[in-house]
Structure formats: structure tokens, C-alpha cells
Amino acid sequence: xxFRFGAASIAARLFISAALSCIFILTLAGLLLxxxxxxxxxxxxxxxLSVYLRALVADIATPGEDSRAEPGQLGEPQFELAxxxxxxxxxxxxxxxxxxRASRSLFAGRLPKLPDDKAEAAPDGRRRGYVAGPxxxxxxxxxxxxxxxxxxxxxxxxxxxxxxxxxxxxxxxxALGVTFLLLGLLLVAAMGAQVRxxxxxxxxxxxxxxxxxxxxxxxxxxxxxxxxxxxxxELNLLIxxxxxxxxxxxxxxxxxxxxxxxxxxxxxxxxxxxxxxxxRKVREQAAVMGDQVAFYxxxxxxxxxxxxxxxxxxxxxxxxxxxxxxxxxxxxxDLLVECPNQLRFLGERQDLDDMLGNLIDNACxxxxxxxxxxxxxxxxxxxxxxxxxTIIDDDGPxxxxxxxxxxxxxxxxxxxxxxxxGLGLSIVADLAAAYGGxxxxxxxxxxxxxxxxxxxALAEG
Numbered sequence: 140x141x142f143r144f145g146a147a148s149i150a151a152r153l154f155i156s157a158a159l160s161c162i163f164i165l166t167l168a169g170l171l172l173x174x175x176x177x178x179x180x181x182x183x184x185x186x187x188l189s190v191y192l193r194a195l196v197a198d199i200a201t202p203g204e205d206s207r208a209e210p211g212q213l214g215e216p217q218f219e220l221a222x223x224x225x226x227x228x229x230x231x232x233x234x235x236x237x238x239x240r241a242s243r244s245l246f247a248g249r250l251p252k253l254p255d256d257k258a259e260a261a262p263d264g265r266r267r268g269y270v271a272g273p274x275x276x277x278x279x280x281x282x283x284x285x286x287x288x289x290x291x292x293x294x295x296x297x298x299x300x301x302x303x304x305x306x307x308x309x310x311x312x313x314a315l316g317v318t319f320l321l322l323g324l325l326l327v328a329a330m331g332a333q334v335r336x337x338x339x340x341x342x343x344x345x346x347x348x349x350x351x352x353x354x355x356x357x358x359x360x361x362x363x364x365x366x367x368x369x370x371x372x373e374l375n376l377l378i379x380x381x382x383x384x385x386x387x388x389x390x391x392x393x394x395x396x397x398x399x400x401x402x403x404x405x406x407x408x409x410x411x412x413x414x415x416x417x418x419r420k421v422r423e424q425a426a427v428m429g430d431q432v433a434f435y436x437x438x439x440x441x442x443x444x445x446x447x448x449x450x451x452x453x454x455x456x457x458x459x460x461x462x463x464x465x466x467x468x469x470x471x472x473d474l475l476v477e478c479p480n481q482l483r484f485l486g487e488r489q490d491l492d493d494m495l496g497n498l499i500d501n502a503c504x505x506x507x508x509x510x511x512x513x514x515x516x517x518x519x520x521x522x523x524x525x526x527x528x529t530i531i532d533d534d535g536p537x538x539x540x541x542x543x544x545x546x547x548x549x550x551x552x553x554x555x556x557x558x559x560x561g562l563g564l565s566i567v568a569d570l571a572a573a574y575g576g577x578x579x580x581x582x583x584x585x586x587x588x589x590x591x592x593x594x595x596a597l598a599e600g
Contacts, residue, residue, distance in 0.1 A: 149338060161323060168319070177304065194213055199285060199287050200287055222244060226244050226250055226278070230293065231293055250272075250298055282295065347359040458529075462512075473509050477513045477514065479514070479516070483597040495529060508534065515528060526595055532588075547565055577592075
């Protein structure tokens with residue numbers, strides 16, 4: 140999957156942007172320092188060449204027996220070695236034929252004149268720039284035109300190879316690169332620590348919200364920075380508002396149930412005292428209305444409880460309590476229960492008891508003597524909700540495939556010989572759906588019916 144910067148976490152966005160800024164700034168600083176160092180090295184070489192240039196100019200201006208205008212009189216052995224890279228040359232410009240004197244290092248070569256458009260001119264008349272030497276190597280050269288009066292007009296040139304400059308700059312760039320690399324690594328590590336420290340309140344807020352969602356806490360507690368504290372306060376208000384809405388809905392559903400049960404009871408009582416087709420029809424329809432009211436009120440309660448925030452229940456104690464209860468109700472049934480202790484249902488304990496109780500009661504009712512109940516956490520990816528499943532197997536007659544869907548329909552009873560209203564499985568299916576789960580019926584390995592109840596769980600970590 141391609142990385143999308145816009146979808147990255149805040150920590151990744153801050154770290155990547157800071158790292159890129161650091162790389163850009165260090166690169167720019169390295170280029171600037173390298174250019175400044177090259178300029179400094181060129182200036183140092185120019186100063187050295189200026190000394191030799193002034194000495195040659197002095198020799199021309201003060202001729203005599205001790206004149207140093209002849210080769211080998213500048214005190215630098217490099218001017219004596221052929222093609223050493225250090226050269227000087229004096230050219231008389233006002234004669235009929237140019238008179239050229241040069242260092243022995245030039246051998247049979249000559250120094251070219253600096254181009255007028257590429258040479259830098261100093262206030263004292265010196266010009267500096269780069270030319271190609273007699274052996275093709277680049278040279279840094281200083282030249283000056285002087286007028287020696289009766290002696291004539293001369294062009295004095297001094298040049299040296301740029302090898303020393305390139306060597307110094309290369310060594311400096313290597314040292315600078317290593318230094319900036321270490322500095323960059325330290326800065327990146329410091330930025331990573333800074334981002335981690337700066338985002339610690341957000342991680343604390345996330346853990347607090349997770350604790351509320353799991354039912355481990357009732358509100359978000361802790362000290363938060365001024366930028367995050369208002370968000371924590373608003374979340375606490377939202378949690379309180381959600382609980383108030385759930386409580387009001389429960390109260391209204393209960394009031395509605397009582398309000399409807401009383402008129403229905405009156406109608407049934409009046410019909411019981413009468414005989415005839417009308418009375419029978421009234422009793423029949425009143426019973427249907429009672430079933431309808433009970434079913435939809437239970438669905439309303441389930442939907443209200445499923446929307447509550449911060450509610451959780453342990454599955455293991457609930458199943459253990461049911462095993463004890465149904466063991467007494469159905470002593471002839473061997474009821475086996477397996478459930479991890481850490482398994483938690485993300486919802487009301489009452490709803491968990493209602494769903495599992497209906498399924499286990501149905502299994503024991505139809506069993507010939509064996510019922511197995513096994514709960515386990517389902518694997519899920521990091522972005523999915525966590526779910527667990529409870530599998531109830533019995534060794535009863537089971538249900539054919541075409542009748543399993545019918546068994547989940549409200550009020551549908553496939554066998555009138557067993558007691559019950561036929562609402563159990565449909566209520567379980569609707570209640571599981573309200574929590575985002577499901578109820579599935581299938582064939583049990585024991586030969587009877589397998590009921591698989593999938594419900595949301597609290598993910599560890």
C-alpha cells in the first residue's frame with residue numbers, strides 16, 4: 140500500500156517534516172560553508188602569489204647587479220622544477236618584438252594572458268583568474284602591467300596550480316560531511332524524543348478514552364496541557380450526556396411497558412368472563428398484542444443498552460453462573476462450559492445473560508443428555524473491532540437446514556410439544572444485531588443443533 144502523508148499519524152507528520160527541514164538546512168549550510176572555504180583558500184593562494192608578483196615588480200623597477208629578475212631568484216624551489224605547477228613570466232610589451240623571460244618551471248611553454256571578461260581587477264591594477272597551464276592543468280594566476288619608464292612596459296604574471304586548493308576543499312568537504320551527518324543523526328534523534336514527549340498528553344488521552352470505552356473508568360481523568368484540556372472536558376460531557384440519554388430511554392421504555400400491560404390485562408379479564416366467538420377473538424388478539432409489546436419493548440431496551448458508552452461485562456463469571464443454574468434446572472443434562480477468564484463482553488451484563496441464557500436453556504431443553512458451551516476470542520486485524528464467539532452444541536434432534544432460518548423468526552415455534560413463547564431465539568438474534576454481532580444456527584458435531592453467538596469484545600492492549 141502506498142504511503143499517504145496526509146493519512147499519516149501526527150507523530151509521523153511532525154517527525155518527517157522536521158527531518159526533511161533538518162536535511163535541507165544542513166545541506167544548504169554545507170554548500171555555503173564549502174563555497175566560503177573555497178573562497179578562503181583562493182584568497183590565501185592569491186596572497187602568496189601577490190608576494191611573488193611584488194618581488195618581480197620590484198626587480199623590474201630596480202635593475203642592477205643584484206636584480207632578481209632572472210629565473211631562480213624568488214626563493215621558491217617550485218619555480219625551478221619543470222612543469223611543477225608554479226610559474227612566473229615577464230613580457231615586455233613596448234618592444235618591436237616581445238621580450239619574454241620566464242621561470243625554468245615553464246620549460247618551453249608560455250603563460251596565456253587572462254581574458255578581459257573573466258578576470259577580476261584589483262584597485263592596484265592586479266588581475267586574477269583561472270587559465271590552462273602548459274600541461275593542461277588549471278592555474279590560478281595573478282598578472283599586472285607596469286610602466287618602468289625608460290626601461291619599458293611589462294606584463295608580469297605569476298601562476299600556481301589549483302591542486303592545493305582542490306585538495307584542501309576536498310578534505311574540508313569530507314570532514315564537513317561527516318560532521319554534518321553526525322549532527323543530523325543527533326538532531327533527528329532529538330526531534331524524535333521531542334515529538335514523543337510533546338505528544339505524550341495525546342497518548343494519555345487515548346488511553347483514558349479506551350478505558351472509558353472498555354468500562355474500566357467512568358470518565359477521563361488526569362492533567363492535560365491547555366491545548367488538550369478543553370477536548371478532555373468536552374469528551375467527559377459527551378459521556379455524561381450519553382449516559383443520561385440511555386437512562387431516560389430505559390425509564391421511558393419501562394413506563395411504556397407498564398402503561399400497555401394494564402389495559403391489556405383489563406381487556407383479557409373482561410374477555411375471560413364472556414363466552415362466544417367475540418370473546419375468543421378478543422382473547423386471541425390480546426395475547427398477540429402482549430407478545431408484540433414484549434418483543435418490541437425488549438428490542439428497544441436492547442438498542443438503548445447497546446448504545447451506552449463505557450459498559451463491559453466479564454463472560455466467564457456469567458457462564459459459570461448459568462452452568463450452576465441450568466445444572467439444577469436440568470439435572471439429567473451434562474453441561475460443560477469453557478471460557479477464558481480474560482474474555483470481556485462490550486455491553487451490558489444483563490443482555491449477555493439474556494442471550495446466553497436463552498441459548499443454553501434451548502439447548503438443555505432439547506438435549507438428550509449432553510450440552511457443550513465454548514467461548515473464545517476471534518482473531519482480528521488492528522483496524523477491526525474485536526469479537527468473541529460462544530458456541531453452544533447439544534445432542535438433541537437438531538434442525539434441518541430449511542428450518543433454521545424459520546427458527547429465528549419472531550414468534551415462530553417449530554414444535555408445540557415444548558413449552559415456550561417462541562420469542563427466545565428471535566430476541567437473541569435481534570439483541571446480538573443491536574450490538575453489531577450475529578446469531579447463526581448450524582449442525583452440531585454432537586448430532587443436534589449448534590448455535591454460534593458472535594458479540595463484540597474488549598481487545599487487549
